[in-house]
Structures are given as C-alpha cells and as structure tokens.
Amino acid sequence: xxxxxxxxxxxxxxxxxxxxxxxxxGAGSGKTRVLAYRYAYxxxxxxxxxxxxxxxxxxxxxxxxxxxxxxxxxxxxxANDFICTVHSFCVKFLREEIFRLGYPKNFQILDAEDMKxxxxxxxxxxxxxxxxxxxxxxxxxxxKDKFPGWYLPSVIVPTEIKAEQIQEVQRLINLRGDNYAKLxxxxxxxxxxxxxxxxxxxxxxxxxxxxxxxxVCQKWQMRMNYVMVDEVQDCTSLEWVIxxxxxxxxxxxxxxxxxxxxxxxxxxxxxxxxVVYKPDTDIILDQNYRSTxxxxxxxxxxxxxxxxxxxxxxxxxxxxxxxITHFHGKDxxxxxxxxxxxxxxxxxxxxFKKGAAYSxxxxxxxxxxxxxxxxxxxxxxxxxxxxxxxxxxxxxKEIKDSLSYLRLIAxxxxxxxxxxxxxxxxxxxxxxxxxxxxxxxxxxxSMYEALKIMSQTKGYNKDSIxxxxxxxxxxxxxxxxxSISDLLDYIIRKxxxxxxxxRDEEEERLENIGELINSIKTYEAxxxxxxxxxxxxxxxxxxxxxxDYAKDKDQVKMMTIHQAKGLEFPYVFIAGLSEGxxxxxxxxRERKHKAMEEERRLMYVAVTRAEQKLFLTESEGYSMQxxxxxxxxxxxREIKQGLFVTEGKMDQSIWSKAIxxxxxxxxxxxxxxxDSPEGQLFFEGNKVHHNHFGDGTVIKAYDNGEFxxxxxxxxxxxxxxxxxxxxL
DNA sequence: ATTTTCGAGATTTTT
DNA sequence: TCTCGAAAAT
Numbered sequence: 001x002x003x004x005x006x007x008x009x010x011x012x013x014x015x016x017x018x019x020x021x022x023x024x025x026g027a028g029s030g031k032t033r034v035l036a037y038r039y040a041y042x043x044x045x046x047x048x049x050x051x052x053x054x055x056x057x058x059x060x061x062x063x064x065x066x067x068x069x070x071x072x073x074x075x076x077x078x079a080n081d082f083i084c085t086v087h088s089f090c091v092k093f094l095r096e097e098i099f100r101l102g103y104p105k106n107f108q109i110l111d112a113e114d115m116k117x118x119x120x121x122x123x124x125x126x127x128x129x130x131x132x133x134x135x136x137x138x139x140x141x142x143x144k145d146k147f148p149g150w151y152l153p154s155v156i157v158p159t160e161i162k163a164e165q166i167q168e169v170q171r172l173i174n175l176r177g178d179n180y181a182k183l184x185x186x187x188x189x190x191x192x193x194x195x196x197x198x199x200x201x202x203x204x205x206x207x208x209x210x211x212x213x214x215x216v217c218q219k220w221q222m223r224m225n226y227v228m229v230d231e232v233q234d235c236t237s238l239e240w241v242i243x244x245x246x247x248x249x250x251x252x253x254x255x256x257x258x259x260x261x262x263x264x265x266x267x268x269x270x271x272x273x274x275v276v277y278k279p280d281t282d283i284i285l286d287q288n289y290r291s292t293x294x295x296x297x298x299x300x301x302x303x304x305x306x307x308x309x310x311x312x313x314x315x316x317x318x319x320x321x322x323x324i325t326h327f328h329g330k331d332x333x334x335x336x337x338x339x340x341x342x343x344x345x346x347x348x349x350x351x352f353k354k355g356a357a358y359s360x361x362x363x364x365x366x367x368x369x370x371x372x373x374x375x376x377x378x379x380x381x382x383x384x385x386x387x388x389x390x391x392x393x394x395x396x397k398e399i400k401d402s403l404s405y406l407r408l409i410a411x412x413x414x415x416x417x418x419x420x421x422x423x424x425x426x427x428x429x430x431x432x433x434x435x436x437x438x439x440x441x442x443x444x445x446s447m448y449e450a451l452k453i454m455s456q457t458k459g460y461n462k463d464s465i466x467x468x469x470x471x472x473x474x475x476x477x478x479x480x481x482x483s484i485s486d487l488l489d490y491i492i493r494k495x496x497x498x499x500x501x502x503r504d505e506e507e508e509r510l511e512n513i514g515e516l517i518n519s520i521k522t523y524e525a526x527x528x529x530x531x532x533x534x535x536x537x538x539x540x541x542x543x544x545x546x547x548d549y550a551k552d553k554d555q556v557k558m559m560t561i562h563q564a565k566g567l568e569f570p571y572v573f574i575a576g577l578s579e580g581x582x583x584x585x586x587x588x589r590e591r592k593h594k595a596m597e598e599e600r601r602l603m604y605v606a607v608t609r610a611e612q613k614l615f616l617t618e619s620e621g622y623s624m625q626x627x628x629x630x631x632x633x634x635x636x637r638e639i640k641q642g643l644f645v646t647e648g649k650m651d652q653s654i655w656s657k658a659i660x661x662x663x664x665x666x667x668x669x670x671x672x673x674x675d676s677p678e679g680q681l682f683f684e685g686n687k688v689h690h691n692h693f694g695d696g697t698v699i700k701a702y703d704n705g706e707f708x709x710x711x712x713x714x715x716x717x718x719x720x721x722x723x724x725x726x727x728l
Numbered sequence: 729a730t731t732t733t734c735g736a737g738a739t740t741t742t743t
Numbered sequence: 744t745c746t747c748g749a750a751a752a753t
Contacts, residue, residue, distance in 0.1 A: 060743085111743095112742085264741080264743095267741080267743080367740045368739080368740080368741090425731070428730090429730050431729065431730090543743070560742095562740090563742090587741080
C-alpha cells in the first residue's frame with residue numbers, strides 16, 4: 001500500500017494506530033484522507049480484519065464517501081463493515097442483540113414528524129391546549145429529560161411507572177410543571193406501546209443494553225479492536241459513552257475533530273469532551289490545502305472573535321488568490337440577480353482559459369427558505385441548479401405515505417394507519433378516526449384491527465373502507481413471497497394512491513414514487529445474500545435522509561451551511577448575510593452568548609468551504625415584509641480590511657447603522673434571556689466576573705443552569721447564583 | 729360528517 | 744413555497 005501525498009504530520013496520524021489518539025484537524029487539512037488512509041493502513045499493513053474496525057462518520061453520505069475512498073486505496077470492491085453513522089451502528093447492534101434478551105423482535109424508528117404526531121395526540125388526549133411552538137417546546141424538553149434508565153425499562157415493564165421512577169416524575173413536575181409530566185408519561189407510554197424509538201432513543205437503548213448486559217458488552221468490546229470517530233466536536237455526550245464503552249477493552253480510540261467547526265450544540269453536541277480529552281497521542285493538523293490565503297485569513301479573522309476556543313491558526317503555503325467580493329443589494333431580487341450574473345461571467349469561456357463549470361459553484365445559506373429568490377433568478381437566467389435536501393427525499397409526503405403503507409402491511413402500526421387510512425380519501429374523517437381509536441382501546445387491539453371489526457357493522461361498511469381492508473389483506477398475503485419493491489408497487493396500485501396522484505396530475509409525486517421503488521431495488525440488490533425482511537428495510541430507510549441521485553450533473557448546488565459541512569467547492573457564495581438572519585436572531589435569543597459563538601463558527605465553516613473565490617451577498621430586504629430593515633451581518637465587518645471589496649450601491653453610512661443595529665439586536669436578545677430562567681447562561685470553562693469575588697472560571701453549572709460552581713482566582717471555589725455572574 | 733377550496737401566514741440548523 | 748385553518752359545498 002502506498003501512502004501518497006501525505007505530509008509528515010498526516011503520516012504520523014495515519015500510523016498512530018495504538019492507544020488513544022486525538023487529531024485536531026482544521027478546516028481543509030485533509031482529515032478525511034487521514035481517516036481513510038489510517039483505515040487502509042490498519043487493514044493492509046497491520047492486517048486487521050475490517051469486521052473488527054468501527055469507523056463512525058457524521059452522516060450517511062460521509063460514510064458512503066469514506067467507503068469509496070478506502071476501496072480506492074485498497075483496490076477492493078466493497079468495504080462496508082462498520083463504516084457508518086452512530087445511529088446506523090445502533091440499529092445494527094440492537095437488531096443483533098435485543099430479541100435474545102427478551103425484547104420484542106422489531107422496533108421501529110420515528111422521525112421528527114412522527115414524534116410530533118405522537119406528542120400532538122398526547123396533547124389532545126389530555127385536553128391541553130397546544131400551538132406549534134408549545135409542541136416543539138415540549139418535544140425539545142422531552143428528549144432532554146429522557147435518559148437510559150428512565151425510558152427503556154418501560155419497554156419491558158409495560159403500562160405502569162416503576163417505583164423508582166415516581167420520584168423522577170416528581171422531579172419533572174417540580175421542574176416543568178404538572179401538565180408537562182402528564183404529557184411526558186403519555187408520550188412515553190405511546191412510544192413503548194409501538195416499540196418506537198426516536199433518534200436519541202436508539203442511542204439510549206444501546207447504552208442501556210451495554211450497561212445492563214455485561215456479556216453483551218464484553219462481546220462487542222472484544223469485537224471492536226479499533227474505534228475511530230470523525231467530527232467528534234459534533235457528538236453528544238451520549239455518543240461519547242458509546243464509543244468510549246466500545247473501545248474500553250482494547251483502548252484504541254482514534255478521534256478526529258475541530259472545535260471551531262462545532263455547529264450542532266443546539267442539538268446537544270458537547271465539544272468540551274473533545275477539548276478536555278486526555279489522549280496518548282495528540283496531533284494537530286493546521287496546514288490548509290483547500291483555500292487561498294485570502295479566504296483563510298478571512299476565516300481566521302472571523303473565528304478570532306470567539307472567546308471560547310483553543311487558539312489555532314490555520315495556515316497555507318498556497319497563493320493569495322482573488323479578493324473576496326461583498327455585494328450589497330437593494331432587495332433580495334437584486335442580490336439574486338447579481339449572483340446569477342457572476343456565475344454567468346465565470347462560466348463563460350474565455351480566449352485562453354476554460355470557463356468554470358456550473359458544478360464548481362455552491363450557494364450556501366443559513367436557512368433553506370433563503371434559496372427561494374435565488375432559485376427564481378436562476379430559472380430566469382437559465383442556470384441549472386439543484387437544491388440539496390430542500391425538502392428531503394424521504395420527507396416528501398408521497399414517499400412517507402408510500403412507506404406508511406408498507407409499515408401498515410409489515411405490522412399493525414397505528415402511526416402509519418393514521419397517516420394513510422384516509423389517503424386517498426375514504427371518508428374516514430376526524431370523527432371516524434376517533435371512533436376507531438376508541439374501539440381499538442376497548443378491544444385492546446390495533447386501529448387497523450378495530451376498523452376490521454367495525455367494518456362488520458352498519459355505518460362502517462362503506463365500499464371505500466371494505467376496499468381498503470381488502471387491499472391491505474391481499475398485499476399482506478404476499479409478504480415473504482414477493483420482493484419489497486413489488487410489494488410497494490402492488491399496494492400503491494391496489495390502494496388507489498397511484499390513481500389519486502394521476503388524477504390530480506401530480507407528475508412529480510408519481511416520479512418520486514418511481515424513484516423510491518428504484519431505490520428499493522438497489523437496496524435489494526445490495527443485500528442479496530442476507531435475507532432482508534420488510535421490517536429491516538424500514539429500519540434502515542428511516543436513517544436515510546437523502547436519495548443520492550442527480551449528483552453528477554453540471555449544476556450549481558444550493559444548500560444550507562449545515563449541509564455543506566465537510567464539502568468543498570471552487571466558488572462559494574454565502575447569501576442572505578444580513579444581521580438577524582446570520583447571526584440568526586431566534587437562535588441567539590434562545591441561547592444567548594453560546595449561540596452567537598456558534599453562529600460565528602457556522603460562518604467560519606461556510607467561509608472555509610471555498611477553494612478559489614468567495615462571495616458574500618446580502619440585501620436590505622423587502623420593505624413590504626413587516627417593514628424589516630436589514631443590514632450587513634457583523635460577520636462581514638469582522639473580516640480584516642483589505643481582504644474584501646464591496647460592490648453594489650451602498651452608502652458608507654450603512655456600516656455605522658449596521659453597528660447600531662447589531663447592538664440593538666444584542667440588547668433585545670439579552671433582555672429576553674434574563675426573562676427566561678430556562679436557559680443555562682454559563683458553561684464549564686467560561687471565564688466569569690463577580691462583583692464581590694472578582695474573576696474566576698466556571699467548574700460546572702447545575703440546577704438547570706441557575707447556579708454555577710466557580711473557581712475564583714482569589715477566593716477559591718464558590719457556588720454562585722448565575723444571574724450574579726457576567727461573562728468575561 | 730366529510731371534503732374541498734381559498735386565502736393568510738410563516739420560514740433555523742438535522743442524525 | 745408550503746402548510747394550516749376556516750368556511751362553504753357536498
């Protein structure tokens with residue numbers, strides 16, 4: 001095996017096979033290459049069986065890419081042994097273990113939408129008023145308040161709350177109120193009833209099994225000779241438990257990350273664990289191979305404004321490159337049109353130079369809706385584009401409906417039933433649905449069973465209902481005899497779903513269903529040897545977010561910054577860079593200082609995606625939209641003078657107005673934070689000031705952030721109420 | 729009791 | 744663009 005084109009530091013990382021190794025890898029420092037080469041090195045040089053290496057990536061796409069790279073290095077066809085996301089790993093793990101341990105055979109995985117439906121039901125049952133935001137708030141806390149010991153025993157011990165959990169309930173009542181506790185329990189029992197796990201539960205459950213069954217734990221610890229994890233700065237503390245547990249036996253844990261690129265704290269990621277980790281070998285990769293020095297300088301000058309960070313300056317020996325261009329538009333249309341023009345200019349063939357390809361461009365935005373005006377402009381200017389996961393493939397209505405039919409066929413799944421019982425319309429409305437639920441409760445059966453019983457009685461023996469039951473039954477007869485793709489094809493015709501879309505002339509939806517059937521065929525081809533069941537397919541598919549089609553076309557790519565993580569493009573436009581959008585007002589309002597730093601890291605990630613040239617665009621917005629005035633983001637101001645030039649009609653006074661506007665925004669967000677006791681203000685490692693004790697460092701926050709243990713420079717450790725502290 | 733239709737309103741980020 | 748809700752129509 002040849003280790004080509006790696007510098008000394010990277011080589012050292014590749015060969016650091018034993019013990020605990022931490023790689024702090026800056027943006028564009030080639031960490032994916034290092035990971036792939038290390039994997040190949042372990043297999044080819046050291047002679048490890050790939051079945052004994054666990055390589056955890058952040059997304060499925062990254063896993064796919066990693067497999068590809070490794071195959072290329074080793075010159076092999078397939079390399080899919082345990083190169084996957086933590087979530088996929090948990091699914092594999094649970095599938096292999098839980099049935100033997102006395103749990104039901106099949107669990108199902110719920111996405112955010114399904115969870116929302118469950119929560120809404122709980123609200124309705126308990127007659128608690130709800131709005132979109134209260135449901136969201138509830139779910140947010142719900143997933144935070146669950147932990148392994150709480151949720152999972154209820155899977156084995158059904159329906160009632162165990163004694164030791166009573167005080168947990170009491171704690172919840174004290175913490176979040178009576179209603180919350182009721183909702184919590186109700187939703188939990190629903191999950192238990194369907195053996196439905198959400199993304200977090202997959203991890204909770206895995207940890208629970210590892211803790212409760214030492215022999216299982218040992219088996220897996222023996223199996224995993226090497227554990228390597230990518231994007232560690234974005235892992236939650238629970239994910240840490242998993243890979244620390246799994247690597248405990250052999251002690252070979254290889255973690256790679258960059259604290260400056262942590263953009264998932266809002267989802268519970270905990271970068272401190274990575275920062276304070278004590279490895280045997282510590283390697284910093286800070287040479288950037290991706291961007292020009294101009295772009296890198298800009299990125300460095302932005303991230304320097306963050307206070308909570310390990311200082312690390314990326315450098316490059318590459319050339320200076322083009323200056324960064326900032327464009328200020330009067331409104332979103334002007335901004336979008338400017339982007340179109342630039343792309344047209346750069347793609348045009350020049351006399352001696354080839355023009356850039358459309359696929360060399362990426363448009364990055366903070367929120368997906370910001371692509372809209374740009375899309376319109378592209379359509380007008382005939383620039384080909386794709387939106388990466390605008391509405392993600394598996395979240396489309398028609399796809400979810402099709403899959404729900406499959407779920408209903410696979411088992412008596414009430415969640416799926418509710419989704420599709422009236423699609424296409426069978427005159428099963430709200431009230432009929434309630435009747436069905438009631439009957440199901442009395443009979444102690446599933447809703448589908450209940451409907452079957454009810455269809456014997458008058459009023460419920462409508463043709464539409466009988467046809468529905470007939471359709472499901474006849475397809476169920478075919479389970480095991482037909483391939484999954486054929487089953488789907490069959491049910492879609494039989495249920496009338498296809499006819500419905502055809503009648504409504506929803507061509508695109510039909511095409512998407514066709515695409516789904518194709519993707520199932522691919523899946524079946526990939527898993528020919530192993531005898532896949534419908535349940536297994538549904539579990540696997542739940543973790544996929546994007547269908548990877550249409551990726552090699554010559555198109556401009558539009559995506560959110562979060563989706564751009566780990567990618568690189570020659571030309572990058574960061575659009576919609578207005579104060580309030582980026583940094584995002586809502587996020588800052590919710591999590592204050594923490595969020596502001598995260599927004600800045602987000603900006604850092606966006607900037608470092610660019611290889612050759614970076615464009616920053618922003619506009620004053622429509623005055624129509626509630627009279628919002630928009631000003632250039634503070635992140636543009638944070639770029640060192642001379643690195644960027646401004647185009648577009650812009651008064652110089654805008655800059656000073658922007659500063660005032662930023663200050664107002666800060667004040668607004670700050671004020672709201674004081675009002676809500678919910679938010680934790682300080683975190684481990686924060687430098688804080690206290691009027692009486694002076695300066696100190698936070699050791700930990702507790703009581704939901706209300707109090708902090710602070711190590712004061714001149715007074716030692718004290719516990720202090722958080723609102724008496726200020727961040728330095 | 730259900731379905732359709734039409735208009736208003738909102739929109740962070742994701743495994 | 745898409746989703747949700749209210750009111751009208753079946």
